[in-house]
Amino acid sequence: MNERQDAVEVVGLRKVFERRARRGLLRRAPNGAKTLIAVDGIDFRVKRGEIFGLLGPNGAGKTTTIKMLCTLLSPTSGTARVAGHDVVREAAKVRSSLGTVLTGERSVYWKLTGRENLRYYAALYRIPRRKARERIAELLERLELAGRADELVEKYSSGMKQRLALARALLPSPPILLLDEPTVGLDPQAARNLRQTIFDLQAEGKTVLLTTHYMAEADDLCDRIAIIDQGKVIALDSPAALKEGLGAKEGVRLEIQGEPNGLGDALRAVASVESVAVRPSANGVGTCELQVITSSSRRSIGPIIESVRAAGHEVVHFQVVQPTLEDVFISLTGKSLRD
Secondary structure, eight states, X not given: OOTTSOSEEXXXXXXXXXXXXXXXXXXXXXXXXXXXXXXXXXXXXXXXXXXXXXXXXXXXXXXXXXXXXXXXXXXXXXXXXXXXXXXXXXXXXXXXXXXXXXXXXXXSOTTSBHHHHHXXXXXXTTOOHHHHHHHHHHHHHHTTOGGGXXXXXXXXXXXXXXXXXXXXXXXXXXXEEEEESTTTTOOHHHHHXXXXXXHHHHHTTOEEXXXXXXXXXXXXXXSEEEEEETTEEEEEEOHHHHHHTTTTOEEEEEEEESOOTTHHHHHHTSTTEEEEEEEEOSSOTTEEEEEEEESOHHHXXXXXXXXXXXXXOOEEEEEEEOOOHHHHHHHHXXXXXXX
């Protein structure tokens, strides 16, 4: 890979899936084809040595993008290059430049031990036997799996399975890593450890492209972020620049009792309120959370609380906070990342 070359280059990338309506068990309905646009003409570049994030809700097109970059899916149109190689015309060279961990897919064998898994994949990667033994020992130690390397993977915790999948991806020492929701389903300590591993890999010169719907994770990890929604990139910059783009805007968080029932529309009518997102609260049954972006919390807090009470709701808790990446998303789309 040329030193000046971007690690990943995506131009006008698009993926359309065709769905056909079925009639009965086997027959297809005539003219029943429907299309799903999963990725809709996105553009971005990942610099060598950076951690780049695709941030967006589930179903936004993040995983589909990763699958096109690692050659599991062919683009409908547009181009993508990984380590300077076209993902369609030079798929083998692309795969040799990548280590990929996909969420929700079993990339290791549960009926083998951790060590046996790595030996198997080392053989597939055609790593010489002696070098493979050294590399496997190094990765097992590094990812804190050495003590249980000879146990069956089916006995591993979710965090251990995820670390083993990462070890498998790192076996051939690829320059670029694609990590799809790397910390999903992990407990806080396991997620923290995995994030530190990602930082360590960057310090060694690796390029990391990851997807996530966790705002704090994207904020902590990524040098730059592309926010993606409904298959489109709607913003791209560093986390700090994205938040600064909200200018003097502030976030107001309210937790209320009961269902919102149109309260979002009432709040959007309040002067200085720019956007509102409503979602169930994580703090208790029967409550919901309102995230409000306002140009002046001082002017809007009173009218906001009056509107909530006028609608028959009790305000359980509220606070004014500095803008977050989720506030950026709400400002751009009018909805929460978790909607």
